[in-house]
Amino acid sequence: MAVKKTTGKTSKTTKKIDLTKYTDFIVEETLALLNIDSPTGYTEEAAAWVKKEFEKLGFKAAQTNKGGIIVDLTGKDKENGLLLEAHTDTLGGMVATIKGNGRLQLTNLGGMNPNNAETENVRVVTKFNGIYEGTFQLNNASIHVNGEYDDIKRKWDTCEVVLDEDVKTKEETEKLGVSVGDIVCFEPNARVTKSGYIKSRFLDDKLSVGILLGLAKYIKENKVTPKRALYAHITVYEEVGHGGCGSVPEGCTEAISVDMGCVGEGLTCTEKQVSICAKDSGGPYSYEIVKALTKAAIDSGADYAVDIYPHYGSDVEATLRSGNDLRHGLIGAGVYASHGYERSHRDGAENTLRLLIQYSI
Structure with missing residues (x-):
């Protein structure tokens, strides 16, 4: 109104x-x-x-x-x-679960919405072991593999952070120092256009x-x-x-x-x-x-x-x-x-x- x-x-x-x-x-x-x-x-x-x-x-x-x-x-x-x-x-995310495949399931901080966060680059801030990069993706994100890609509702339990590290198990991710409660920051992608528009998360x-x-x-x-x-x-x-x-x-x-x-x-x-x-x-x-x-x-x-x-x-x-x-x-x-x-x-x-x-x- x-x-x-x-x-x-x-x-x-x-x-x-x-x-x-x-x-x-x-x-x-x-x-x-x-x-x-x-x-x-x-x-x-x-x-x-x-x-x-x-x-x-x-x-x-x-x-x-x-x-x-x-x-x-x-x-x-x-x-x-x-x-x-x-x-x-x-807005942002927090590590809720380290999955068996080494990827991260998140819980949101504030009103972060997985529908418009999908495919965004992220930084995982660990408590004691530095920062790791990754991408927030739909589970099984390859369209050529996942025949239900279009039909899956984007939710926090259907999306995950894929770390840019060679990890394939929960134990390997834990060895990096990633743990539940770590902060996940989404890339803002800030820019200003020649016409004066300011675009960013x-x-x-x-x-x-x-x-x-x-x-x-x-x-x-x-x-x-x-x-x-x-x-x-x-x-x-x-x-x-x-x-x-x-x-x-x-x-x-x-x-x-x-x-x-x-x-x-x-x-x-x-x-x-x-x-x-x-x-x-x-x-x-x-x-x-x-x-x-x-x-x-x-x-x-x-x-x-x-x-x-x-x-x-x-x-x-x-x-x-x-x-x-x-x-x-x-x-x-x-x-x-x-x-x-x-x-x-x-x-x-x-x-x-x-x-x-x-x-x-």
């Missing part, structure tokens, strides 16, 4: 800021982060990178006990703070982390102080539902998830727009916040859409469910093929940044 779009045309009194260099920065940072494996539960390297990048821009960043990163983006009104949430954890939500880094760069280089205390929380367990449950800075009265905007049938958003979510599977977002975000989009000249996401949940909903007394909202650059091989556009990132600058500064 879609909410009728209110056009986001620039008003006559609004002068659009040139954000090209910040959008370039967002794309560069996003690509760098996409190439750091970080399935839920295996996010230490990505979180350390995020912390370092915010610190390079001159902001204080601290790691939570849970593994996320809290950034103080400065601001004046400490009693009416705004928290922006994005997440760097992604896990744009959800590494593109939004890049956008928040772009916002931080804008604040620093333009020497602006946000009108209210502004914080970013880069969470690491969003894909399993509890990323935003804790670590809300004192004085915050509002939290906004900066996550992917949905693109698909029945919705109005495109990859080139910023999406404002009015309602998802967890219920409506604060109507006052939705109105304020929409006004900020109009005033900033951002191209936007307002939509309802039928199958979606966000960090900020976890923040509320954990007992925080906050108003809440959700925005994000439009992303097509969510939880698959995703696609967005640099214009979508720029429009999201444009809205955030207007709204938070």
